Amino acid sequence: MAANRHTCCLCQQPRHPVEKHHINGDPADNAWDNLAVLCRNCHGLVTGKNNLGTSYTPGEVLQYKIKWEQRCAEAGEDEIDSPIAEVHETKLIEGDEHEVYPFDMEAGDELVFSIDASDCLDIVICDEEDVDEWADRDDDDDDEGDGEGEDDEVDDQDDEEDEDDDGDEDDRPLPEGYWHKTNVITGEEYRFVAEEDGRYVLLLINWDEEATEVTVDAAVWKGG
Numbered sequence: 001m002a003a004n005r006h007t008c009c010l011c012q013q014p015r016h017p018v019e020k021h022h023i024n025g026d027p028a029d030n031a032w033d034n035l036a037v038l039c040r041n042c043h044g045l046v047t048g049k050n051n052l053g054t055s056y057t058p059g060e061v062l063q064y065k066i067k068w069e070q071r072c073a074e075a076g077e078d079e080i081d082s083p084i085a086e087v088h089e090t091k092l093i094e095g096d097e098h099e100v101y102p103f104d105m106e107a108g109d110e111l112v113f114s115i116d117a118s119d120c121l122d123i124v125i126c127d128e129e130d131v132d133e134w135a136d137r138d139d140d141d142d143d144e145g146d147g148e149g150e151d152d153e154v155d156d157q158d159d160e161e162d163e164d165d166d167g168d169e170d171d172r173p174l175p176e177g178y179w180h181k182t183n184v185i186t187g188e189e190y191r192f193v194a195e196e197d198g199r200y201v202l203l204l205i206n207w208d209e210e211a212t213e214v215t216v217d218a219a220v221w222k223g224g
Contacts, residue, residue, distance in 0.1 A: 009069070011041070046061055084105075093212050109220055111218060120182075121184050126175050126176060194223075
């Protein structure tokens with residue numbers, strides 16, 4: 001991503017989430033000359049998603065990739081917009097676990113990100129202290145639950161099932177934060193602008209019992 005300034009090699013428009021595209025169509029071939037950085041829109045044009053048909057041949061994509069990376073290598077930081085910080089990774093978030101991505105931001109800096117997950121996640125942007133307090137409270141709740149006697153668990157089983165039927169949302173409060181989005185799976189571009197200097201955390205929460213695979217693309221851009 002750094003060689004492309006976290007920017008699509010086709011449209012060359014910065015400040016959008018990007019994806020890795022396998023030029024020859026083989027996802028197992030991760031050779032440098034087979035990987036192009038594309039925004040979501042251009043990726044759809046290249047792969048023919050949504051039945052639009054392909055707009056670029058593999059050879060054309062490769063030429064765009066080579067020319068853009070060469071330009072990025074030769075240009076100074078003030079010539080091409082570049083992110084302050086960035087992350088692009090695919091990983092598993094285990095069941096009932098969370099993942100944090102911290103970013104140091106100044107007032108006016110913009111965090112642009114996208115999430116692609118195999119199941120629903122909740123997303124929060126907050127302070128590190130909010131995450132710590134929320135995680136400690138969640139651990140305390142688990143400890144209290146482990147300390148209950150078996151007889152109490154049997155007696156309350158029916159009541160608990162009724163509560164589950166009413167929904168789990170009230171039993172799973174999100175940490176305090178600046179931005180929240182629930183039941184996210186895929187497909188959208190999100191933006192957050194820091195109101196003041198500080199360390200902000202992009203928090204991904206998997207409430208499900210099963211692990212969820214998620215691809216995270218996030219970049220912080222300097223405020224105008």
